[in-house]
Amino acid sequence: MSVRHRILHLSDTQVGRDGRDEDGVDAVAALERMLHDARHLPDLDLVVVSGDIADDGSVEGCVAVRDRVAAFAAARGIPHVYCTGNHDDRSTFATALGSGHLGPDGTDLGRLMESGGPERVAVSEVNGVRIVTLDSLVPGAAHGALSDRQLQWLANLLETPASSGTVIVVHHPPVYLESSVLMGTVGLRDSDRLASVLAGRDVRAVLCGHFHLQLAATLAGVPVWVTPGVVTRIDLTTPPQLERAVKGASATVVDLGGPFSPTFHVLHARDRAVGEQVYLMDALSGRDVDHED
Numbered sequence: 001m002s003v004r005h006r007i008l009h010l011s012d013t014q015v016g017r018d019g020r021d022e023d024g025v026d027a028v029a030a031l032e033r034m035l036h037d038a039r040h041l042p043d044l045d046l047v048v049v050s051g052d053i054a055d056d057g058s059v060e061g062c063v064a065v066r067d068r069v070a071a072f073a074a075a076r077g078i079p080h081v082y083c084t085g086n087h088d089d090r091s092t093f094a095t096a097l098g099s100g101h102l103g104p105d106g107t108d109l110g111r112l113m114e115s116g117g118p119e120r121v122a123v124s125e126v127n128g129v130r131i132v133t134l135d136s137l138v139p140g141a142a143h144g145a146l147s148d149r150q151l152q153w154l155a156n157l158l159e160t161p162a163s164s165g166t167v168i169v170v171h172h173p174p175v176y177l178e179s180s181v182l183m184g185t186v187g188l189r190d191s192d193r194l195a196s197v198l199a200g201r202d203v204r205a206v207l208c209g210h211f212h213l214q215l216a217a218t219l220a221g222v223p224v225w226v227t228p229g230v231v232t233r234i235d236l237t238t239p240p241q242l243e244r245a246v247k248g249a250s251a252t253v254v255d256l257g258g259p260f261s262p263t264f265h266v267l268h269a270r271d272r273a274v275g276e277q278v279y280l281m282d283a284l285s286g287r288d289v290d291h292e293d
Contacts, residue, residue, distance in 0.1 A: 003127075003128065003257055004256065004257030005127060005129050005256040006041075006044050006046075006254070006256075007044070007045065007207075007253070008046070009207050009225070009251060010031075010034065010049045010230055011050040011052065011171075011208070011210070011227050011228075012210065012212055013027060013052065013231060014053075014055035014061075014087060014231040015028055015031065015061040015062075015065050016054065016056045019064065021231050023245070023278050025247065027231045030230050031068055031231075031249070032068060033271060034249040034250070035068060036269075037267065038072075038251060045078055046079055046080070047069055047072065047078065047079075048167075048207055049069060049081070049082045050170070050208055050209040050210075050227065051082075051083050051084055051085025051087075051136075051171025051172075051210065052085030052088060052171065052229075053097070054087065055087050055231075056087070057089030058089075059092045059095050062093060062095075062096035066080075066096055066102075073102075074105065076104075078104055078126075079101065079103050079109060081102070081110075081124070081133060081169065082101075083133035083134065083135065083171055084119075084135050084171060085136075085137065086136075086144065086172070086210070093120055098110065099112050099124075100120055100122055100133050101124040109124045110123065110124045110133075111123050111124065113150065113153045115149045117147060117150075119135035121153065123157060128162065128163040128164030129166070129256065130166040130202075131167050132157065132166060132168050133169045134169070136172040143172065143185065143187065143188070144171060144187065145190065146170075146193070151194065158202065161201075161202040162202060165202045165204040165256070166204065167205050167207060168198070168203055168205070168206045170206065171210050172208065173187050173210060173211060173215065174187065174188040174194050174195070174208075174219050175191070175217035175218075175219060176211075179240065180236070186210070195219050195220040198219060198220045198222050199221065200220075204223070204256055204262055205222070205225060205254065205256070205262045206222055207227070208225065208227070209227055210226070211226050212229035213226065213228050213234045213236065214226060214227060214252070216264060223262055225262075225264045227250070227251060227266075228252075228266065230250065232245040232246060233250055234246075238292055240283075242280060242281065242282060242283060244280045245277070245278040245279050246275050247271060247273045247274055247278060248268060248275060249268075250268050250269070251267045251269075252264050252265065252267070
């Protein structure tokens, strides 16, 4: 029987220095609500937050998320791991979160990529599973990219299998819905380069955020999971040229091991405002619109 591991996967907390995101949503309350409703989950080994920690890139936003996730993790004696997203700032991320791999007591457990580059790329091990956080942040841009040095570092790392396999955490998904007007422009660029590194290795799953919706796909035969956002979710019932964000914090339980591994189970926090529209905009121009076509 394979060894089982369970991960609580959060993303896009987007807490600003005042506790809200740029659209005025109470991001702290959304995170607290999600963690509260996840409190009965059994057998968790790890909490992952896959980017866009702070909506404004602030230390205050990062610390607010870290402190709340840390309390949840400490109560269970498990680590918590973070990667950068497009809303984050590498220097403030480092100040608040170090390598992004924190133990139950807050100790920094991560081994950073030794390249001299600016990226926050790190690795640690949790109960035999190798956890790798990549840095797809392109400052000032919505899309993501992985540098040559990251990909080479990852290729070198994966040459040696981990005892229970590897999980990759990266903010920008290397997959997207072809029917979406927006996804193909704001996801990870040149995902075929990542695919060539992952092919035939021991990677059990790639965990992503950024799209604020749930999406499952494969890349080079590796399962890729995009978890919905904590601060808001994207509602794809609009016409293709529009994007609607709604309230309703969500997260994913990732189970590794067992007969159907990996499995991805979405949790929705209880919220009377769930589904309430936050914004409706033109997907390409970013302009707000008053109604659907």
